Amino acid sequence: MDAFTTLSGLVAPLDRANVDTDAIIPKQYLKSLKRTGFGAVLFDEWRYLDQGDLTSDHAKRRANPDFVLNDARYAGAKILLARRNFGCGSSREHAAWALRDYGFRCVIAPSFADIFFNNCMKNGMLPVALDDARVDALFAAVESQPGYALSVDLPSQKITAPDSEEIPFEIEAAQKHRLLNGLDDIALTLEHADLIRQYEDRRKKEAPWLFGRVA
Amino acid sequence: MTAETLYDKLWRRHVVHLADDGTALLYIDRHLVHEVTSPQAFDGLRESARKPWRASSVLAVPDHNIPTAENSAEDPVSQLQVAALAKNCSAFGITEFGMDDPRQGIVHVIGPEYGATLPGMTIVCGDSHTSTHGAFGALAFGIGTSEVEHVLATQCLLQRKSKNMRVTFSGALPPGVGAKDAVLALIGKIGAAGGNGCAVEFAGAAVAAMSMEARMTVCNMAIEAGARAGMIAVDQVTLDYIKGRDYAPAGEMWERAQADWRELHSDAGAAFDNEVEFDVSQLAPQVTWGTSPEMVAGIDAAVPDPAAERDPARRENMERALRYMDLQPGTPIREIKPDSVFIGSCTNSRLEDLRAAASVVKGKKVAKSIKQALVVPGSGLVKRQAEEEGLHRVFREAGFEWRNPGCSMCLAMNADRLAPGERCASTSNRNFEGRQGRGGRTHLVSPAVAAAAAIAGRFADVREF
Numbered sequence: 001m002d003a004f005t006t007l008s009g010l011v012a013p014l015d016r017a018n019v020d021t022d023a024i025i026p027k028q029y030l031k032s033l034k035r036t037g038f039g040a041v042l043f044d045e046w047r048y049l050d051q052g053d054l055t056s057d058h059a060k061r062r063a064n065p066d067f068v069l070n071d072a073r074y075a076g077a078k079i080l081l082a083r084r085n086f087g088c089g090s091s092r093e094h095a096a097w098a099l100r101d102y103g104f105r106c107v108i109a110p111s112f113a114d115i116f117f118n119n120c121m122k123n124g125m126l127p128v129a130l131d132d133a134r135v136d137a138l139f140a141a142v143e144s145q146p147g148y149a150l151s152v153d154l155p156s157q158k159i160t161a162p163d164s165e166e167i168p169f170e171i172e173a174a175q176k177h178r179l180l181n182g183l184d185d186i187a188l189t190l191e192h193a194d195l196i197r198q199y200e201d202r203r204k205k206e207a208p209w210l211f212g213r214v215a
Numbered sequence: 216m217t218a219e220t221l222y223d224k225l226w227r228r229h230v231v232h233l234a235d236d237g238t239a240l241l242y243i244d245r246h247l248v249h250e251v252t253s254p255q256a257f258d259g260l261r262e263s264a265r266k267p268w269r270a271s272s273v274l275a276v277p278d279h280n281i282p283t284a285e286n287s288a289e290d291p292v293s294q295l296q297v298a299a300l301a302k303n304c305s306a307f308g309i310t311e312f313g314m315d316d317p318r319q320g321i322v323h324v325i326g327p328e329y330g331a332t333l334p335g336m337t338i339v340c341g342d343s344h345t346s347t348h349g350a351f352g353a354l355a356f357g358i359g360t361s362e363v364e365h366v367l368a369t370q371c372l373l374q375r376k377s378k379n380m381r382v383t384f385s386g387a388l389p390p391g392v393g394a395k396d397a398v399l400a401l402i403g404k405i406g407a408a409g410g411n412g413c414a415v416e417f418a419g420a421a422v423a424a425m426s427m428e429a430r431m432t433v434c435n436m437a438i439e440a441g442a443r444a445g446m447i448a449v450d451q452v453t454l455d456y457i458k459g460r461d462y463a464p465a466g467e468m469w470e471r472a473q474a475d476w477r478e479l480h481s482d483a484g485a486a487f488d489n490e491v492e493f494d495v496s497q498l499a500p501q502v503t504w505g506t507s508p509e510m511v512a513g514i515d516a517a518v519p520d521p522a523a524e525r526d527p528a529r530r531e532n533m534e535r536a537l538r539y540m541d542l543q544p545g546t547p548i549r550e551i552k553p554d555s556v557f558i559g560s561c562t563n564s565r566l567e568d569l570r571a572a573a574s575v576v577k578g579k580k581v582a583k584s585i586k587q588a589l590v591v592p593g594s595g596l597v598k599r600q601a602e603e604e605g606l607h608r609v610f611r612e613a614g615f616e617w618r619n620p621g622c623s624m625c626l627a628m629n630a631d632r633l634a635p636g637e638r639c640a641s642t643s644n645r646n647f648e649g650r651q652g653r654g655g656r657t658h659l660v661s662p663a664v665a666a667a668a669a670i671a672g673r674f675a676d677v678r679e680f
Contacts, residue, residue: 020645092251093361115358119359200269207472210335
């Protein structure tokens with residue numbers, strides 16, 4: 001996994017609550033066997049006026065001029081500003097892959113759906129939860145100031161606004177450590193292989209029915 | 216010993232290691248796998264030269280991306296994904312109920328059917344509706360593909376403990392009103408994020424009176440309230456369902472297991488971070504009118520008016536939803552006319568669901584205005600049992616199509632989908648924009664209400680049928 005330390009970039013505002021993972025990436029792209037190439041279809045049904053699928057040349061599709069990410073003002077944005085319960089719905093990690101592939105490394109919202117939040121962390125992306133009032137203020141600033149950019153500093157857990165205002169944010173220590181170092185969770189867990197085996201040995205005696213083979 | 220909740224007990228039993236910061240290494244007993252969220256995880260194993268830690272804990276089945284019509288030509292891209300699952304299972308020694316296996320079906324239907332889902336287990340799957348299995352007193356939740364790979368490789372997940380929440384459904388559900396109505400009304404009350412960060416236990420007289428099928432419907436929808444997991448304590452109904460199933464313990468092992476499982480309930484006096492009490496005795500059948508499951512109303516109500524909503528963000532959300540759904544404020548729910556009807560999905564495709572729908576349909580005809588009416592049984596077993604009871608004839612004679620098992624129009628990855636602008640009465644779990652096909656409009660309902668809508672050509676009160 002890529003490490004996340006600091007990030008400075010343009011902010012794009014997506015002003016709606018309960019943005020679900022079907023909206024982030026619709027089902028037809030889930031037929032892919034890969035983890036890459038989903039950036040072109042991020043927010044597909046809002047972003048394009050015509051229907052696409054895995055075989056489409058997305059550069060030739062009709063862009064929806066009313067969708068915020070199609071506004072030249074937000075081209076190259078690295079930070080997505082969103083509303084409450086962002087990423088709700090399906091567990092599809094394709095949602096995180098699509099955001100990342102598009103160029104977003106950080107999503108700021110009042111709250112996130114649990115599975116989406118974890119999926120971000122597994123892909124070197126930082127989801128930042130800030131209170132409603134703070135998010136409201138950021139929306140007002142982004143919309144009124146073209147070129148509005150933020151600097152995110154994970155080590156010090158601070159976001160710095162263009163006027164030098166500092167916005168602190170919370171993150172669990174273990175998650176911060178893994179993001180900062182880009183650690184492979186599986187390798188870390190396998191360092192506890194002995195503990196896992198000891199656990200299994202104990203549970204096989206206590207509850208052997210949990211270890212029956214499905215066949 | 217301090218009083219524990221059901222979730223506390225399930226959690227405690229599965230902690231392999233607890234780090235100083237509270238992150239637990241949680242052991243996973245059962246891993247369910249399907250074709251859409253697993254190929255990248257198996258590739259990851261190969262790339263890092265890892266093997267499944269305990270392949271015998273994994274049960275795989277294709278369901279999301281498969282055709283449900285007889286003799287339908289399968290989309291070649293979908294076929295690749297189904298073939299990849301078969302190849303990966305064979306390469307890694309994993310049991311798969313493949314396309315030719317009579318046990319094939321929706322992953323959340325087959326797990327319980329064959330006793331692969333047992334009380335006291337931790338159960339994960341790369342699918343958010345894994346919460347379904349919590350109905351058995353299990354800790355069950357959906358995970359992303361990276362976590363699928365993590366569980367395959369280590370049999371564990373890194374987790375933080377969620378908060379404890381209890382929803383008590385008090386009173387008795389009135390006739391014609393079921394588990395789907397109760398859980399939709401609950402989501403309407405607490406919101407689509409009402410369970411964020413929580414493991415939710417469903418309790419109360421109405422839950423105690425429910426069958427396992429109904430309990431699965433309730434736990435299935437826990438994710439639509441934003442919960443990490445949904446669960447229900449083990450009782451005699453649970454044990455009666457499990458006994459004799461293929462992978463369930465038998466003989467002396469059954470006696471040991473069931474004694475253990477009887478402890479899987481919240482202790483008297485256990486502390487919950489959040490408690491919701493919901494009296495269901497006056498509840499009406501529910502119909503969603505918007506693009507989030509929280510946008511729901513009783514059959515006798517009308518589409519709400521955003522102008523009456525004080526919170527500007529909520530008002531804008533309502534306005535956007537009504538534009539997408541092409542609905543006017545004040546329209547009685549009973550005047551909304553669906554174009555399609557879908558009875559199926561991991562929420563409502565079990566035998567009891569099909570019986571409820573068939574009892575409404577029996578001897579009647581699907582309204583001429585309905586373009587398509589589908590019944591998609593949840594599994595090969597459900598299909599066979601329904602056919603033994605003659606339910607397929609009831610549906611067919613009324614004008615429904617009787618399909619093969621799969622996820623079908625719940626997420627519309629296969630050919631079963633809505634055309635732009637089409638309106639559907641659906642027993643599935645999500646009414647998001649485009650969920651059942653780009654531009655499609657979904658109204659979530661119970662199987663009985665879906666059946667009544669098919670016959671009446673508009674949403675109708677199943678209690679009048």
